[in-house]
Amino acid sequence: MLNLKVSARWKKDDGQFVELDQRMLNTLKTIDSEGSISLACKALGISYRTLWSQIQQYNLMLGEELVATHGRAGACLTRFGHKLIWMVEQGNVRVAPDLGTVGEQLNAEWLDVDQNKPWISLALSDDLVLQNLFQNTALYKKLQLSLRWSGSIAALSALHRGEVRVAGCHLPVGLEEHSHVHHIMRRWLRGSNLSVIELFERDIGWMSRPAAKPPTLEDVAQRRALLVNRNSASSTHHQLDALITKAGLKAEDLPGFFHEENSHLAVACTIAAGHGDLGLGIRAAADHYSLQFRAVSKERYFLVLHNSDLQYPALDILLPWLRSAEVRAYVESITGYCPLNIGRTRALELFLNEIQTS
Numbered sequence: 001m002l003n004l005k006v007s008a009r010w011k012k013d014d015g016q017f018v019e020l021d022q023r024m025l026n027t028l029k030t031i032d033s034e035g036s037i038s039l040a041c042k043a044l045g046i047s048y049r050t051l052w053s054q055i056q057q058y059n060l061m062l063g064e065e066l067v068a069t070h071g072r073a074g075a076c077l078t079r080f081g082h083k084l085i086w087m088v089e090q091g092n093v094r095v096a097p098d099l100g101t102v103g104e105q106l107n108a109e110w111l112d113v114d115q116n117k118p119w120i121s122l123a124l125s126d127d128l129v130l131q132n133l134f135q136n137t138a139l140y141k142k143l144q145l146s147l148r149w150s151g152s153i154a155a156l157s158a159l160h161r162g163e164v165r166v167a168g169c170h171l172p173v174g175l176e177e178h179s180h181v182h183h184i185m186r187r188w189l190r191g192s193n194l195s196v197i198e199l200f201e202r203d204i205g206w207m208s209r210p211a212a213k214p215p216t217l218e219d220v221a222q223r224r225a226l227l228v229n230r231n232s233a234s235s236t237h238h239q240l241d242a243l244i245t246k247a248g249l250k251a252e253d254l255p256g257f258f259h260e261e262n263s264h265l266a267v268a269c270t271i272a273a274g275h276g277d278l279g280l281g282i283r284a285a286a287d288h289y290s291l292q293f294r295a296v297s298k299e300r301y302f303l304v305l306h307n308s309d310l311q312y313p314a315l316d317i318l319l320p321w322l323r324s325a326e327v328r329a330y331v332e333s334i335t336g337y338c339p340l341n342i343g344r345t346r347a348l349e350l351f352l353n354e355i356q357t358s
């Protein structure tokens with residue numbers, strides 16, 4: 001299978017290009033996180049002399065100083081070094097969903113796929129656990145998957161337009177304080193001809209850089225912090241809207257509200273890079289960038305499809321796989337996730353009523 005990845009090059013003033021390979025980026029990230037050359041050496045398993053030689057080599061290649069040393073006080077990245085690693089990191093997370101979709105399309109178009117292998121198309125709201133699960137090569141030997149990653153609303157819209165057979169989306173548990181989100185999603189979750197495949201429950205909350213007093217929406221309103229948002233086709237965007245309204249604030253008055261990212265990981269990356277201070281996202285994204293996480297609510301992630309497609313041949317493979325001990329164990333291993341009745345099929349209305357009354 002073809003797997004597309006991002007590579008980065010730095011163009012110098014003289015027109016020459018320098019490859020920003022993974023070893024260079026890992027070295028800079030380690031120095032940044034450890035705060036000293038000697039501690040970075042231990043983490044990387046190399047000698048002080050070797051690491052210092054690498055740093056000097058990178059400085060020479062790029063024509064810029066990447067690391068600043070402070071004697072016994074340790075070391076840190078220069079402003080240029082900090083910018084470099086976070087430009088590459090943000091580039092990766094912003095294009096990753098699109099790269100995955102293009103890769104799936106190319107595999108379907110060019111590979112000699114077994115004509116007897118069942119095929120199914122899915123549009124899925126952003127989720128780190130699902131992205132990792134669907135990289136399972138054993139599953140691809142039995143089933144041809146066509147995946148696209150988007151927000152919940154975009155996924156459901158694709159389902160109703162007939163572009164995909166399955167849509168993945170999520171809703172916060174409980175109706176009272178989440179009625180605004182449920183009301184918006186109900187426009188897309190309607191019809192007696194729809195069923196649900198349950199997946200898992202996950203934590204969603206505020207993400208921010210570690211601090212004794214983490215920023216709040218009030219800090220954003222008073223220009224002491226900067227917000228980072230998800231795109232408007234996501235359920236998370238509308239959940240943030242509801243929290244802003246509950247706080248008695250106006251979205252248009254909050255700095256950063258219109259800074260939209262296409263995934264939870266991209267929101268977390270923006271905050272970790274220092275280009276934002278507060279965002280709503282899943283715990284797994286916060287953990288990925290070692291951010292502080294304050295839970296706001298739990299939400300159910302589920303798949304939606306037409307009743308008639310429950311008999312679709314691909315479901316005979318997909319459903320047993322979702323219900324497998326392997327999948328359940330993986331979901332349980334990720335902080336902030338609970339598999340619940342993963343793989344169980346339900347009537348849409350019964351499932352929505354259960355979420356609202358939980």
